[in-house]
Amino acid sequence: MRIRTSERGRAGHLYDAFVAERITREDVAHVADLARLSLSEEELDLFTVQLAAVLDHAEDVESLDTEGVPPTAHPLPLVNVLREDVVRPSLDRAEVLAAAPAVEDDRFRVPPALGEEQ
């Protein structure tokens, strides 16, 4: 079994050089933006070290020569799973809206999505 020591993750500050190769603090901040998470300065530091440790462990995968190996997205070799175009009952609107944090006019109310259009 190939198990690496985990000291790196535990004492992250000792491995600044190694961390910088893997993933930078700026990378982590950018990823947090993409994922709609806000991280404190301390969390940014911690996550940078911890993500670097996992990515470093994944180095065996990253450096593997997989030329010509097809990817497996799915363990099952199924294709063409289809359903018939037949209407089924929808949910009760009151039950749906009861779960919502804010409702107005039978719709879900959200703050304005400025500059987020796609």
Place this chain on the structure above:
Amino acid sequence: MTFLTTDAGVGTIVEPFTVTDPSGQAWELVVGLEVHCELATATKIFCGCANEFGSEPNTNVCPVCLGLPGSLPVLNRQVVELAMRLGRALRCRVEPSVFHRKNYFYPDMPKDYQVSQYDRPINVDGELELPDGSVVGIERAHLEEDTGKSTHVGGGGRIHDALHSLVDYNRAGVPLVEIVGRPHIRTPEQARAYVQELRAVLLATGASDAKMEEGSMRVDANVSMRRAGTDELGTRCEIKNLNSTRSLVRAIEYEARRQVDLLSAGERIVQQTRHWDEAEGRTHTLRSKEEADDYRYFPEPDLVPLEPAAEWVAAVDAALPPLPAARRRALSDRTGAEQATAALVVERDLDALVLTAVDAGGDPDRLLTRAANDLAAADVGALTAPAFAAVSRMEADGALTATQAKVVLAELVAGGGDPQAIAAARGFEAMGEDELAAAVDAAVASDPAAWQRFVDGDPKVAGLFVGKVMKATSGKADGKAVNALLRQRAAG
């Protein structure tokens, strides 16, 4: 999604739309259209909720299309059927395809990812032939799910000033085909023709009701400009919110000029998404593409690959109705119709009537003229092909004037009957040459001053005399013959 290639257009070369900047440099237009169409299914793409426009908000929703935790999608067979119909009608290859997730946050999108086809779409590499004979390449026509719909409250309904938004998920999960055209379009008019032709194909195949006003057909235009006569593609801007073909044409023209203003000032075009404001007649920037779109596409693990069997594709081919381009060609081949006339007659869905009437011995020219000018789109009432043929024959033989033929046709549309009998009842006997000549002479004599102006070369006065003759003969006179006699008298 945009997969621009650098190939030039195919088919008839369309004279490009150009804008000349103050320095005299001419810039020409390049447009590629992306069209989203809602498919006309009974249910949504991945769940059994009704695919229905205009329902009460949030009534056509279930765990799947609301993206509730734990729910899973199952693909609707009819979605695949309709997508293939459209694809084959656009001369695409149907290929094995895979759904991906396109990840981005937006409140209209319940899962905060859109299930869409990415590098392996169902339909690839087709083309659409327009009435003017030009051919626009289709890169792909892929499947994806629609989003919900936000209403912006406050700020006059405009998103930038909205106080908050209200979301209705009835539309979330409605099946869409996104038809990605190649940048082969050269004029705003050609863009309009492309959208109209695509709409005709969608209707013919039953794939979509293609209503731009209800949003079941939505057009985004990728617009760029390049120095006239060059081949490279410039940086493009994508224009959204084009709700009609009129908006499409206006927006492209506006955007072309905006870009030329920048380019001629030595500025760089920034690739971005822009919003067409119909009221202001201008485009606004929505967001810059350079703000790193990072959609993190990956294969949707909750769905399996789609590999329609060859027999299914063959059955789709066999069931395809005649498509507009083929109908136009068939009409021209049989009748000698000009491009524009053939386009008009097919657009009005009158080509089958005309062809049957030709078979019944009708006069092709008269049939085409009446179909293109005097019959309403797809609504010919009680008019039968044999009756239409008979009217055209009578007109061609001089038994009816153009005006009389129109009257008879209108009566046939309204109530059917025998064209001969209708003409007789109306007293539409053909006029003898002497009778016509006498009527023309009487008209000339009635207004010597006007006649002198006509003789002196003012052609506008002709109408006055034609009108007099028509009145005197109760419309029985043939306008063309009257004009010929007038010119003869003036010259003589």
Place this chain on the structure above:
Amino acid sequence: MSERDTSGPGGRQGAEEVGGLEASALQLAAQVRSGARSAVSVVEDHLAGIAAGDGEIHAFNHVMEEEALAAASRVDERLAAGEDPGPLAGVPVALKDNLCTRGVPTTCSSRILEGWLPPYDATVVARLAASGAIAIGKANLDEFAMGSSTEHSAFGPTRNPHDTGRVPGGSSGGSAAAVAAGFAPLGLGSDTGGSVRLPAAYCGVVGMKPTYGAVSRYGLIAFASSLDQIGPFGRTVADAAALLEVVAGHDPLDSTSIDAPAPAVSAVLDAGVEGLRIGLVTELSGEGTDPDVRRRVAAAAEALEAAGAKVEDVSVPATTLGLSAYYLIAPAEASSNLARYDGVRYGLRVDAPTNGGMNVASRTAGFGDEVKRRIMLGTYALSAGYYDAYYGKAQQVRTLIIRDFAAAYERFDLLLSPTAPTTAFPFGAKTADPLSMYLTDVCTIPSNLAGDPAISVPYGLGDDGMPIGVQLLGPALSEPTLFRAAAVLEHSMAPTGDGGPAAGRERTT
């Protein structure tokens, strides 16, 4: 009754005081179906056991007292009316709290879903009800099933009934602990990288991950969709088999569901392993595995040989890459699956002036650190410029693992390994170092990547007195063979068996 049980933690002792909680699921169902006991009395006893013991164990986020009693009454009514109430009539089941239950809180042990009442039942929940089984509570888990210890629950950890100073394993720690503590004879968990098998091993119960697609995922709140699979817990192999048969089988609501009936596993439990070829996977039981764990795996191999199987060492080289591939694929899928928790439609909302700001504030407040870590990792692995190096590469490694397993299954019917390299560890031992926590899944992950079934069977105690599980692995759809071999191992641990001292668990025959 083993000596371990009588000196066990409060949960077990509490359970014994109310009586009847040692019976197996099959015994209870037989009693209820024959009219010897009412379903209501069975449920009342178990609710009393939970009331007495769960304060210490914290197996449940929510006990479904009212719903369970009502469901039990319906079973009794059906019996009284002469109807068949189903094979698991009156048997309480602990549901992992990532299975949707209509109108009953379903939290994934996350603040972001606190208070959410699903408007629908998961397919497995509906099938349980149809079988007469009684959902008795929503069991604790690592938040969104991300963890190996159940320490990453927003509502506090579950304690291991064998030693309340230790973790029960995870992520289905609540279900495993509930079954071990006698709160319910059966439990359902989900297994994405070992989340059923690891807690089964740590808590000394049977836990099974079926072939991917054998059990519908509809209504299972997704962690990593191409790896997730719902699996049964039981105190006996036969109970786990009965539960699998009830929940498995094709579901048209899950596109990845295998279009076949549930595997018939109960019928073959006595078939033995005579003539089976079983490979001991060298890569999964070498250095890094505790010596006592290795000894118990060797004892299991001996017991299988004694029962007529042929056991040999086998190398499945690509399994060494499993952990790395898993920690790229699972977070990638999770980052997308967990995007929907945005404060718009359900769950926690923390207000902000813009929608984007509201999304950020809600997600930041609602997710715990481990969930954030994995969302970040997965977002990174999928992001522009890194996809090929990380996610794409991991998908190729997945192919290699499938190929290596396929090669091994040309020579062997089943494979054998430890379920985990160690026994249950004390609280806090691995929380500061995520990677060390991830390493506990090293033996279980390869089956998830391959989509193959595997079962963990309790097989004695470690030097620390904690349960040790051994894992049997098989090719897709080999559930019947796996259960046969599991039954042989179980039998060898019985007081009359010859495989070693009975320990850590009770026999019900």
